[in-house]
Amino acid sequence: MTAGTPALAEWPHLFRAGEAGHPVLLMLHGTGDTEHGIAPLAAHLDPQAGVLAPRGLVREGGATRWFRRMGEGVFDVDDVIVRAGELAAFIAAARVEYGIEDAPLIAVGFSNGANIGLATALLHPEAIDRVVALCGMYPFAERDPIGDVSAVSALLVNGAADPMAPAASVAHLAEVAEQHGATVRRHIRAGGHGVDVGDIAAAKEWLAQQRTAA
Numbered sequence: 001m002t003a004g005t006p007a008l009a010e011w012p013h014l015f016r017a018g019e020a021g022h023p024v025l026l027m028l029h030g031t032g033d034t035e036h037g038i039a040p041l042a043a044h045l046d047p048q049a050g051v052l053a054p055r056g057l058v059r060e061g062g063a064t065r066w067f068r069r070m071g072e073g074v075f076d077v078d079d080v081i082v083r084a085g086e087l088a089a090f091i092a093a094a095r096v097e098y099g100i101e102d103a104p105l106i107a108v109g110f111s112n113g114a115n116i117g118l119a120t121a122l123l124h125p126e127a128i129d130r131v132v133a134l135c136g137m138y139p140f141a142e143r144d145p146i147g148d149v150s151a152v153s154a155l156l157v158n159g160a161a162d163p164m165a166p167a168a169s170v171a172h173l174a175e176v177a178e179q180h181g182a183t184v185r186r187h188i189r190a191g192g193h194g195v196d197v198g199d200i201a202a203a204k205e206w207l208a209q210q211r212t213a214a
Contacts, residue, residue: 008093011054014039015098018050023104023211026091026128027053028113030135032063038110045108045132045204046211050100054090056112058083066116073164075115077141084119088127091120106130106210108203110195111164115139121154122146122177130210132203133157134195137165138173150181155206157199159191 014035018024025045029038035053042051056066058079067083068076095101107117107128114136121128123145131154140146154177158170174184187202 006057008090008097011057011090013052013054013090013094015053015094016051017098017100018046018103019048021211022046022048022050023106023207024050024052024100026105026107026117027051028066028107028109028117029053029056029064030109030111030113031060031065033110033113034064038108038113041108041110041200044200045207050103052091052094052098052100052105054087054094056116057086066112067119073137073166073169075139075141077139077143080116080119080139081123081145083116084123087116087120088124091127104130104210106132106207108132108134109136110134111136111193114165118154118173121152122149122180122182125149125152129153131155132206134199134203135159135162135165135193136173137169138176144176146176146180148181149177152177152182153184153210154182155185155187155203157187157195157202158189159193160188161190162192164193 025042027038039053058065068079109117114133117131119139
């Protein structure tokens, strides 16, 4: 773990081993949720997958988050970058602790969890190179701290009328990620912030394709 990052034993999380040939799903909760709220989603995506679900360490008005923000949709980009580094360090430590160094790991995040998953993949592709981002958006505001992410693949699942993850920000995310080499697929539905059965089906299909390609 990096300096200032909690040791693995001090970072609330849960882990469940999966079956051979299936990935470990890094489940990243949204604002106000915990690892216990997001982890059950994994069973709907790949029942045989392993599950690694940490808890965001930032508190905002009593709600658990992954990074600070100045207001709704206004992220503290410096903190995003720091917290992405912390999550990358957590992943490295968890791989060793749970003996999953060689297991494929795919992040699945909702809202704030999608944003930290995207930020970590775009800044630390050695830690995460595949992301299912449910209701995520571009996490770096007007900045572009991204390097070569040609190893990264992402599925962006969004509602076309989501006020919390605006369509323009999602389009910008896809454009910038692709400019830096990432492979991006989008699933857009009518509606706003949330996850429906069509989103789950799209994520499940994408994950199955990733497993076949591995």
